[in-house]
Amino acid sequence: MVPGQGRDAPVESIYHLVHQGSKLSIGSRTQPIPVSSRPVRPFVPGHLSSHQNSSQLQSIFNPVLGYRDSQRRQGLTPTDHARLNRQAIKQMSLRNKETKQSNQQQEAHKIRAISRPIVKTPNIIDSTEKQAASAAVRRKREEEARQQRERWLTKEEYGKVPRYLQNIKVGLARQHAEKQAAKEAALVPPGMRIMPEEERLEMLGILDESRQDIEAKLQALPFLIETPSQKAHKTSLERRLQEIEEANKVFSRTKVLVEI
Structure with missing residues (x-):
């Protein structure tokens, strides 16, 4: 109530x-x-x-x-539509990207196929003929080289110094001698000259003959010299032998100066 x-x-x-x-x-x-x-x-x-x-x-x-x-x-997890939408958008973006890449690869393949040069199939017969011709030319060159080598080995001048090299050697030796003579002439005092080599050797020969003659005369003297004339003759011979020896020393030098 x-x-x-x-x-x-x-x-x-x-x-x-x-x-x-x-x-x-x-x-x-x-x-x-x-x-x-x-x-x-x-x-x-x-x-x-x-x-x-x-x-x-x-x-x-x-x-x-x-x-x-x-x-x-009811104890169920509510459906996250926002997350599902994001996943769907992401998957769609990936599919679009894959499709675009596939299209680009196909286009690139087409371009390469178009730009690839056409390779001509080699002709086996032509290749064999070219190889045979090349081998023939090579054998001919080898034969010519062998013949030329044999001709050179059988020449008279083989193993000798060529003439043009000999001429060059002689010319160089002459130039060297002239330079040496010019240097020596610059050292010669005024009023003097250098005796030529031939003249120097000739003078040495004369001195050697004179020495032999004086020695023979000294040996011909008697063992006992008693008279004044004998003594004077012996002294004269010894003096001349000494002069010859001094002159021989002078003319034995490589450079001999004499008066003009």
């Missing part, structure tokens, strides 16, 4: 629901509810079971907010 009401007054049940627009009245309380386009089934007290009443109260006080909320309440 509700205070302030009589025994015969109707008792207001807590399940007495009155739908007023967007508000729900439960007894003396008013609870806002979401607006639904579906018709509200009339409530008959005592008609529903306690479980159904509890479910209705649960849906009223804690309404389901969409399909994702319904999945979450």
